[in-house]
Amino acid sequence: MDTVSVFKDYDLNQLVFNALSFGTAVMLGAFVYFLTQIKSVAKQYQSGVAVSAVVVGIAGYHYYQIMNAWHDGQVNEGYRYADWLITVPLLVIELLIVLGVARDRRKMLMTRLVPASALMIALGYPGEVATDDATKWTFWILAMIPFIYILVTLAGELKAAKARETGDVASSISQATTVLLVTWMVYPIGFLLPVLFDVTEGVETGRQVAYTIADVTAKALYGVMILNIAKARSGDSH
Numbered sequence: 001m002d003t004v005s006v007f008k009d010y011d012l013n014q015l016v017f018n019a020l021s022f023g024t025a026v027m028l029g030a031f032v033y034f035l036t037q038i039k040s041v042a043k044q045y046q047s048g049v050a051v052s053a054v055v056v057g058i059a060g061y062h063y064y065q066i067m068n069a070w071h072d073g074q075v076n077e078g079y080r081y082a083d084w085l086i087t088v089p090l091l092v093i094e095l096l097i098v099l100g101v102a103r104d105r106r107k108m109l110m111t112r113l114v115p116a117s118a119l120m121i122a123l124g125y126p127g128e129v130a131t132d133d134a135t136k137w138t139f140w141i142l143a144m145i146p147f148i149y150i151l152v153t154l155a156g157e158l159k160a161a162k163a164r165e166t167g168d169v170a171s172s173i174s175q176a177t178t179v180l181l182v183t184w185m186v187y188p189i190g191f192l193l194p195v196l197f198d199v200t201e202g203v204e205t206g207r208q209v210a211y212t213i214a215d216v217t218a219k220a221l222y223g224v225m226i227l228n229i230a231k232a233r234s235g236d237s238h
Helices: 010-040 043-071 077-098 103-129 133-164 167-184 186-196 201-237
Strands: none
Touching: 010 043, 010 201, 043 077, 043 201, 077 103, 077 133, 077 201, 103 133, 103 186, 133 167, 133 186, 167 186, 167 201, 186 201
16 A cells, blocks of 8 residues: 655644544444344334444544554555445445335445445545546546435435425434535545646645544534434334
C-alpha cells in the first residue's frame, strides 16, 4: 500500500490524530451498542441491526490501524479504502433490509447496488494515490458513475418507503434520507481537494478530518437511523 510521510506541523498533526482517535472510539462504541440492540427489534429486522454492528466493527478496526500508522509518521489510504470496500456494500444491505422492500425487489437491488458500490470504491483508489491531476480526474469521473447510480437509487427507495409510511416510521426514514444525501457528498469533494487546491498541510488536515466526520456519520449515526427505522417498523409486532 502506498504511503506518504505525515506533515511536520505539530498542531495539525495532533488534530488529525485526535480525529482518528475519536473515530476509532465512536466506531467501537457503536459496535457494542448495536450488538445490545439486535433483540430490541422484530425478528425480520434483526439482521439489519446486526449488519450495522458489523459495519462499525470493521470501521473501528481500520480506524485503529489508520491511527497507529499516523502515530508512526505515515498515512496509508489503503486502510481507508479497504474499509470502504467492505462497509459501503454492507451499508446498502442494511438499509434495504429495514425499508420494507419486497423480497424480490430487494434481491434485485442488492445484485445491482452491491457490485456498483464495490466498483465505485475500486475505481476511487487509483485516483486517490495518483500523483498527477489528470489521473485523479479520470478516476474521479469513473467512480462518480456508480456513485450517482447508487445515490439516486437509494434516494428513490427511501422516498418510496416514506410515502408508504406514517408517523415514527416516516420520520425515521426522512432523517435517514438526510444523513445519506448530505454525508455521501463529502467523499467526492474530499477526493478533489488535492486537485482543486495546492496540497498543503492545512488541505490534507481538512481532508482527513472531513473523511473521519463523514465516516462517523455515515456508519455510526446512520446505523442509529437504521435502528430507529427498525424499531418504528417493529411496533407492536415485537
